[in-house]
Amino acid sequence: MNAPYVPQIALFQDWLKDKRGLTFASYDAVWRWSVTDLDGFWQCIWDYFDLQSPTPHSAVLARRDMPNAVWFAGAQVNYARQVFRHVEAAHRADQPAVMSNNEKGARQALSWPELQRQAASLALHLRDQGVQSGDRVAAYLPNIIETIVAFLAVASIGGVWSLCAPDMGTAAVLDRFKQIEPKVLIACDGVSYAGKDHDRTQVVRELRAALPSVQHLILHTNLGTTGGVEDTVSFAATIARDDAAVRAFEPVWLPFDHPLWIVYSSGTTGLPKPIVHGHGGILLMSLTLNVIHNDVGSSYAPNSLGERFHWYSSTGWVMWNCQVNGLLGGTTCCIFDGNPGGAKDSPDWTTLWRFAADLGVTFFGAGAAFFANCMKAGVDLSACGDLSKVRALGTTGSPLSEDVQRWGTAQFAKLAATNCNAAQKDIWWCNMSGGTDFAGAFIGGNRQLPTVPGEMQCRLLGCAVEAFTEEGKPVVGDVGELVCTEPLPSMPLYFWGDDGNKRYIASYFDTYPANFDGSGRGPVWRHGDWLKIMPHGGCIIYGRSDATINRHGLRMGTSELYSAVEGLPEVMDSMVVDLEYLGRESYMPLFVVLREGLTLDDRLKAAINGAIRTALSPRFVPNDVFQVAEIPRTLSGKKQELPVKKLMLGQPVERVINKDAMANPGCLDWYVLFATAYLRDRKPAAS
Numbered sequence: 060m061n062a063p064y065v066p067q068i069a070l071f072q073d074w075l076k077d078k079r080g081l082t083f084a085s086y087d088a089v090w091r092w093s094v095t096d097l098d099g100f101w102q103c104i105w106d107y108f109d110l111q112s113p114t115p116h117s118a119v120l121a122r123r124d125m126p127n128a129v130w131f132a133g134a135q136v137n138y139a140r141q142v143f144r145h146v147e148a149a150h151r152a153d154q155p156a157v158m159s160n161n162e163k164g165a166r167q168a169l170s171w172p173e174l175q176r177q178a179a180s181l182a183l184h185l186r187d188q189g190v191q192s193g194d195r196v197a198a199y200l201p202n203i204i205e206t207i208v209a210f211l212a213v214a215s216i217g218g219v220w221s222l223c224a225p226d227m228g229t230a231a232v233l234d235r236f237k238q239i240e241p242k243v244l245i246a247c248d249g250v251s252y253a254g255k256d257h258d259r260t261q262v263v264r265e266l267r268a269a270l271p272s273v274q275h276l277i278l279h280t281n282l283g284t285t286g287g288v289e290d291t292v293s294f295a296a297t298i299a300r301d302d303a304a305v306r307a308f309e310p311v312w313l314p315f316d317h318p319l320w321i322v323y324s325s326g327t328t329g330l331p332k333p334i335v336h337g338h339g340g341i342l343l344m345s346l347t348l349n350v351i352h353n354d355v356g357s358s359y360a361p362n363s364l365g366e367r368f369h370w371y372s373s374t375g376w377v378m379w380n381c382q383v384n385g386l387l388g389g390t391t392c393c394i395f396d397g398n399p400g401g402a403k404d405s406p407d408w409t410t411l412w413r414f415a416a417d418l419g420v421t422f423f424g425a426g427a428a429f430f431a432n433c434m435k436a437g438v439d440l441s442a443c444g445d446l447s448k449v450r451a452l453g454t455t456g457s458p459l460s461e462d463v464q465r466w467g468t469a470q471f472a473k474l475a476a477t478n479c480n481a482a483q484k485d486i487w488w489c490n491m492s493g494g495t496d497f498a499g500a501f502i503g504g505n506r507q508l509p510t511v512p513g514e515m516q517c518r519l520l521g522c523a524v525e526a527f528t529e530e531g532k533p534v535v536g537d538v539g540e541l542v543c544t545e546p547l548p549s550m551p552l553y554f555w556g557d558d559g560n561k562r563y564i565a566s567y568f569d570t571y572p573a574n575f576d577g578s579g580r581g582p583v584w585r586h587g588d589w590l591k592i593m594p595h596g597g598c599i600i601y602g603r604s605d606a607t608i609n610r611h612g613l614r615m616g617t618s619e620l621y622s623a624v625e626g627l628p629e630v631m632d633s634m635v636v637d638l639e640y641l642g643r644e645s646y647m648p649l650f651v652v653l654r655e656g657l658t659l660d661d662r663l664k665a666a667i668n669g670a671i672r673t674a675l676s677p678r679f680v681p682n683d684v685f686q687v688a689e690i691p692r693t694l695s696g697k698k699q700e701l702p703v704k705k706l707m708l709g710q711p712v713e714r715v716i717n718k719d720a721m722a723n724p725g726c727l728d729w730y731v732l733f734a735t736a737y738l739r740d741r742k743p744a745a746s
Contacts, residue, residue, distance in 0.1 A: 064482075065362055066506035067354045074107055086505055086517060087596055094523035094545055097123070101130070101343060101521065101548065108346050108388075111144075112136060113312055120546070124573075125582050126563055128546035135312040136339045138319055138387070139178065139215035143310070145357070145389035146171040152359035155391050158367070158418050159204050162251050162397035162410075166417075169204050174211070179308035180300035181212035184292075188275045190242055192217030192311070193318065197241035197273075199232065199259070199266065201225050201250045202374050202396040205279050205294060207383055209245050214319060214338070215310035221321040221333075224375030225250045225257070229265045230674045231619060235323050238333045239555050240272035245294065249282035254402025256282055263288050315339030321555055322377055324495040331619070332566060333555035336498050344499040344521075344549035345384035352519055353489050354451060354506045355422050357389035369393040370424035370453060371411055375676070376613050377495040378424075378455065393418045399429055408436040409443045416444025424453030424489070427463070428645070434466040440474055447478040453489040455500070456609070458600050461513030464488055468512070490515045492600045494586060496567070497549045501541065501586065502598045514597040521547060524598075526590040531576045531583070534592075540604055541590035542571060542583050550584070606700035608637040610647065610678045617700060620649075623674035624667055629653055634690045635681060636704045646737075649681035652690060659686035685733075689726035691716075706734035 072089065075081040083089040093100040098119040105119075116134035149156065149171045156174040160166045169177075190196065196213045200206040200222065213220045221239055223232045225247055236244075246263045249256055267273055267288075278287065279294035316337040323331040349355045349368075356363025368385040369392075372378035385392045395414050401407030412433075415423050430452075440446055452467060468486055475483035488510055493500030501524045502515045510516060518524045526539030533539075554563045564582075571583035589601035608615045617635055624633045632652035638645065651667065653659060668680045691699040705715040712731050718724040 062361070067350050067356055067363075068352065068506055070362070071107060071351050075103065078106070079103060086508060090518055090520060093520040097521070097545060104343055104347055104521075105131070108350075110136065110141070110342065112315075116315070123546060125546045125584060126550065126560060126568065128550070129316075130343075130546075130548045131315040131339055134315040134339060136315055136342060137215065137217075137310040137313050138338045138342060139211045139310040140312075141342055142211060142386045143171075143175050145359070145386070146175050149357075149359045149389055149391075152364070154358040154365070156386065157204050157207055157392050157394065159394045159396065160414050160417070161203070161395065162254065162402075167204055174208065176301060176305060177208045177298040178211040178215060179305045180298045181209060182215045182310075183300065183304060183308060184297040185212060185218065185243060186216055188243065190216060190218050192313070193219060194243075195219045195221060195239045195241040195321070196243045196245065197236045197239070197270075198222045198374075199225055199244065199246040199263065200279065200374060201247060201281065202372060202379060202394050203281070204394070205298075206374060206379075207386075207392075207394075208298060209294075210320075210383065215308075217311055217313050217317060219318045219321060219335070222374050222379070224373045224676075225259050225262075226252065226373065226676050226678075227375060228672075228674045228676070229262050229269075230622070231676070232262070232266060233269050234330050234619065235333065236266070236270055238330060239321055241270065242272060243275045243277065244270065244273045245277045245279070246288075247279045247281040248284040248287060251282070251397060253398040253400075254404065258282065258284050260284055260286060260288050313338055316552055318552060320380070322380065322495050322498065332562065334496060335552045335555055336549055337552050340548035340550070340552075341384070341498060342387065344497070344547060345381070345387055347520060348491075348493075348499050348503070349381070349384055349390075350388050352491075352500070352503045352505065353422065353453060354487075354504070355385060355388065355390055358391040359389060365391075365419070365421070365448075367391045367393050367418060367420045367448070368422045368424075369395070369415060369418070369420045370422075371395055371399055371426070371429065373613070376456075377498055378426075380498055382424075393420050399425065400432060406436065408433045408438050412438070412440055412443035412446065415449060416446050419448045421448050422451045422453060422489075423449050424455075426456035427454045427459040427490075428456065430454060430459065430467055431463045434463050438470075440470045441477070445478075446471075446474060447480050447483070449486075450480070450482040451487045451489055453491065453504075455491045455493070456613075459488075459490050459513070464490075464512040485510075492588065492598075496551065496586070497547055499547070499549050501543060502590075502600070508596075511597055514593065514599055516598075517596050518592070518598065524590070524592075526592050527571070527583070527585075531571050531580075536591070536594055538589050538591045538601055540570070541586045541588040541600070543586065544580075544583050603637070606636070606704065608635065608647070608679060610637065610645070613676070613678055615675060615679055617698075619675060620671060620679060623670045624649070624651065626674075627666060627670055629657055629663055630667070632690045634698050634700055634703070636700055636707060638704060638707050646741075647681045649684045650687045650690060651684060652688065653686055659684065687726075687729060689723050691726055691730060692722045703730050703734070706730060707737050709734075709738055 112134040116131040122129040155168045156171040157169045249258045278291040319338045358366040370382045399411045471483040471486035489504030491500040491503030508516045523545035525533040568582040570585040573581045587605040591599045702716040
């Protein structure tokens with residue numbers, strides 16, 4: 060008989076008791092210790108996961124103030140080294156490193172030794188091409204095994220990785236990659252999505268032409284497109300090497316704060332923010348999140364033998380990074396490339412569930428919108444194959460409504476009645492909320508706490524999260540700004556090219572700067588979400604408190620959308636509002652001012668949507684387009700997206716906007732009527 064499963068958070072607390080003599084009466088007590096004794100807590104994380112360094116660190120937290128915190132000074136690490144620690148033990152237990160599938164049914168499995176060999180082969184190739192520590196390597200690749208291999212190869216030699224999804228158009232990719240000046244570009248010839256092949260070779264040519272820093276182009280033939288791209292090296296050739304040098308290769312030791320990757324999070328103005336995270340901070344934060352809170356164990360450990368971790372994501376979402384982080388703990392990662400809803404002409408929301416059944420997935424994660432779509436489509440999980448191994452469901456990206464969570468719970472209770480899996484009688488939902496900004500979560504799951512539909516269970520260990528009033532006072536039971544009052548190891552090292560950290564500080568610390576309340580506190584990280592902390596410790600996220608677009612978990616700056624829309628000769632001005640709110644269906648209207656004499660018709664709507672689809676992604680096409688006389692602006696000329704968003708959330712006009720601070724207050728009446736109609740009908744008729 061197998062021993063009873065022990066939750067990972069319980070194993071950690073047992074370790075704290077045995078090794079540190081620390082016992083706690085409740086999770087709240089553990090959390091409060093973790094956010095007050097930062098040195099003690101993060102040293103425990105380092106020791107619990109037995110992280111290695113050839114040199115000792117002089118202090119856990121040598122400097123505590125944000126954004127200048129200094130973690131584990133003197134320590135050396137490497138993300139890829141931590142991954143490859145598991146090769147022998149995982150392979151001996153016959154556990155694969157990565158399993159994958161796509162829309163066409165092309166199933167693959169990669170062993171741990173083969174993952175290591177391919178990464179070493181590519182790493183040596185990159186080194187031969189002159190890639191040195193700190194050089195940027197950009198990738199334009201889908202969610203396939205080759206992308207993971209490429210990332211580990213780059214990390215192993217100290218290169219800095221940056222990734223964009225192939226569903227992004229040339230302009231959106233260049234807005235990102237031009238800022239970081241990559242030396243090497245690794246790209247694919249195309250992707251399959253929603254039942255169709257999409258040739259991306261022209262985009263790849265345009266990227267190379269517009270990126271003079273690129274000295275070497277590696278092309279993966281994902282589709283086998285005829286014609287290809289000139290003057291490239293085949294990705295297959297770069298991972299084919301298997302000689303003594305490959306077998307002897309080891310990832311280099313790097314300073315704790317050496318840059319690992321650059322990810323992008325968009326604000327409402329300017330180019331996307333190129334956020335740099337470090338090797339050490341990502342190691343600590345990811346192991347804490349994935350293992351202790353998400354309850355994802357090592358696939359070769361007796362307690363979690365056969366663990367298979369899946370979190371559906373495109374490579375344009377930070378959840379791709381979080382999925383790959385499963386390898387840090389020795390977990391088999393299961394990835395799917397394609398549309399989770401099947402082909403556009405014949406939608407099928409059972410696609411991912413059948414994938415999970417085929418691969419024996421134990422942890423099944425996706426954006427909250429995926430589960431909502433499954434419920435609306437009437438998916439019956441009992442008809443999706445053998446899902447008996449699924450013991451946990453994960454969600455993020457946007458608030459998960461109570462009715463969707465109850466639907467999923469009922470579906471698994473129905474499965475439990477036939478497969479005798481007790482864990483599915485009341486399936487555990489690991490609902491979490493965090494951000495690309497620090498590649499982690501502030502709020503999430505705890506396997507030992509009760510679940511309340513519509514809530515997240517707790518603030519995560521090490522995360523000093525509060526809900527602040529506008530005056531900077533913490534509140535419980537009321538909605539406030541989500542803030543983090545203490546530093547985290549995975550907070551950005553800096554933004555690439557950000558002179559004096561000006562943009563970094565403006566993004567997170569302008570609202571609550573140093574001494575913001577006269578008490579000497581601060582700076583405090585403001586995340587841009589509405590949060591309610593319940594008296595029992597549960598948390599509810601009510602959507603963005605700023606004007607950033609969040610579509611199905613993918614964030615995009617409004618400025619990028621405006622560049623696409625206002626590039627059309629017919630459009631004089633525009634404004635978009637992304638409306639997400641717990642329990643309501645996401646709704647994103649676009650307002651446009653047209654050239655005099657023009658009227659918004661189906662042809663022009665199609666042109667606007669096409670411009671967005673081409674420049675950004677189909678994910679950012681608005682629900683509706685409305686012609687308006689004016690876009691509301693401040694006296695300084697800024698578009699007033701956030702006040703209009705608040706109006707559509709039901710807040711009274713006198714509380715959300717000061718007409719005296721508007722350049723054109725006369726236009727506001729139209730938006731008040733629009734919001735009133737939306738709240739009455741949930742979706743107003745076009746006018």
